[in-house]
Amino acid sequence: MELHLDLVGGLAGDMFIAALLDLFPEHEGGLRDSLARTGGLLAGVTARLAPHNDGILAGRRFLVERPGGAGGRHDHVDWSRIRDGLEASSLDPAVRGHAIAIFRLLAGAEARVHGVPVETVTFHEVGAWDSIADIVGAAHLIAAAGASRWTVGAIPLGSGRVRTAHGPLPVPAPATALLLQGFAVIDDGVGGERVTPTGAAILRHLFGDATRPAPQPRILGATGIGFGTRILAGLSNCVRVLRFDPVEQASGFDTDAVLVVECEIDDQSGEELALALDRLRAHPAVLDVVQAPVFGKKGRMMAHLRLLARPEARDEVLRLCFAETTTIGLRYSIQARAVLPRRMVEVAAGGRTMRVKAVDRPGGRTAKAEADDVADLDGHAARKARRRAAEKAVEES
Structure with a gap:
């Protein structure tokens, strides 16, 4: 299962929770239990899920309340105190791990913004009890959803100023801007704070270095919508979560995506090109590199290169191609491919161990022995006989 975040209005912790609970209402009870397991950090805090309709879309809102509380906007809590409280809590280890990781990202960003050591960071708005509840709730849902992959669309940047304990700050807030580095952003013309520091930390936690995942065939299963508290002019202040399920493969082969990079070199x-291609092949993300002679302009003989690699390593592979070859332009695309199940098998043949690649095809199993394992034998007939013996052993197994 994959989950995609569509940041229509932006993202805050409560919006993330509301959208996921709208999609997975069965996790509401578990989320309440996690909040109760935080001990003194959220003493007296209650949470509820409420239906919401802004006249355009219908979804949910996640509301956190504490008797006598007013949002906790003036709380000043040391990062070390929150970390210690989470570590001492009875939270499920997976939930605790996600929550501490999100807070650690926030603490690191705040430390960089203010030029202080991480251990001395004091949270203001993020240290409020409602923000702590948002992060613990988000951590619970990340663990409970168990998505194999998360994706996110372009992030609305926002504009203007936001009031904080440090005074007015530009939007996106400095810590938010640090956390969103590497993500694709968009200016949709709607101002204000669109992504809060908590929302940005959740995104950074989910996506790490913000590399884009490979596109694959998938089935849209269901959606959930979570609203925030602000009202945006002409736009629903919500985040939409889309659940994608894998495509069932009944054909006997799998599908995935591959990065294809091509160029011509004249x-x-x-000698230099052979060295360059060896270095390209040695990269762990590169699946294969081939070259073929072609004729270019003015009848010149050139080398056509085609490289296959893992899509998530696109930028690194492109940089390597430019560094190792003399080309000044590369064509690249992400293409779907079908692959047959295969495995490497070791068998005994002729008194030695041979590696054989076994492939399950629609018409039956085929096998191909590794040529390197017979390279020391003299004569084509001897090598062929040894390979065939090893392949037959695998085909009949």
Whole structure:
């Protein structure tokens, strides 16, 4: 199962929770239990899920309340106190781990903004009890959802100023801007704070270095919508979560995606190009590199290169191609491919161990012995006989 975040109005912790509970209402009870397990951090805090309709879309809102509380906006809590409280709590280890990781990202961003050591960071708005509840709730749902992959669309940047304990700050707030580095953003013309520091920390926790995942065929299963408290002009202040389920493969083969990079080279010697291709093949994200002779303009002989790699390593692979070859332009695309199940099997043949690649095809199993394992034998007939013996052993197994 994959989950995609569509940040229509932006993202805050309560919006993230509301959207996921709208999609997975069965997790509401478990979330309440996690909040209760935080001990003194959330003493007296209650949470509820409420239906909401802004006249455009219908969804849910996540409301956190504490008797006598007014949002906790003036709380000043040391990062070390929150961390110690979470570590001492009876939270499920997975939930505790997600919550501490999100807070650690926030603490690191605040430390960089203010030029202080992380251990001395004091949270203001983020240290409020409602923000702590949002992060613990988000951590619970991340663990409970168990998504194999998360994706996110372009993030609305917002504009203007936001009031904080440090005074008015530009939007996005400095800590938010640090946490969103590397993500695709968009200016949709709607101002205000669109992504809060908590929302940005959740995104950074889910996506790490913000690399884009490979596109794959999938089935849209269901959606959930979570609203925030602000009202945006002409736009629903909500986040939408889309659940995607894997496509069932009944054909006997799997599908995935591969990065294809191509170029032509006419100004690099054969000796240098061979070295360059060896270095490209050695990269762990590169699946294969082939070259073929072609004729270019003015009848010049050139080398056509085609490289297959893992899509998530696109930028690194492109940089390597530019560094190792003389090309000044690369064509690249993400293409779907079908792959047959395969495995490497070791068998005994002729008194030695041979590696054989076994492939399950629609018409039956085929096997191909590794040529390197017979390279020391003299004569084509001897090598062929040894390979065939090993392949037959695998085909009949």
